[in-house]
Amino acid sequence: MHSLISIHKLGEFILVSILSISFEFILDNISLYIIIIITIIAGGIFLYSIDYISEDPHLIRFIIYLYLFITFIFILVTGNNLVILFIG
Numbered sequence: 001m002h003s004l005i006s007i008h009k010l011g012e013f014i015l016v017s018i019l020s021i022s023f024e025f026i027l028d029n030i031s032l033y034i035i036i037i038i039t040i041i042a043g044g045i046f047l048y049s050i051d052y053i054s055e056d057p058h059l060i061r062f063i064i065y066l067y068l069f070i071t072f073i074f075i076l077v078t079g080n081n082l083v084i085l086f087i088g
Contacts, residue, residue, distance in 0.1 A: 073088070
């Protein structure tokens with residue numbers, strides 16, 4: 001099986017003389033599988049919740065919270081250092 005590893009550096013988070021922490025994300029086979037699984041589960045939750053709480057006046061807030069949760073789970077799965085994992 002071919003191993004796909006891709007590291008993306010978005011910039012420096014903390015840069016001091018002896019400490020350098022950057023925004024780095026890593027995409028490998030395991031993280032891509034987890035992202036696919038999370039996307040499928042979140043899509044099912046999204047489709048079910050649209051029908052289930054369609055008359056709730058706070059539907060938009062719930063959808064925003066769901067998207068925020070999914071975004072931070074993606075950050076957690078793809079983070080390349082402990083600071084990014086803590087943010088996720």
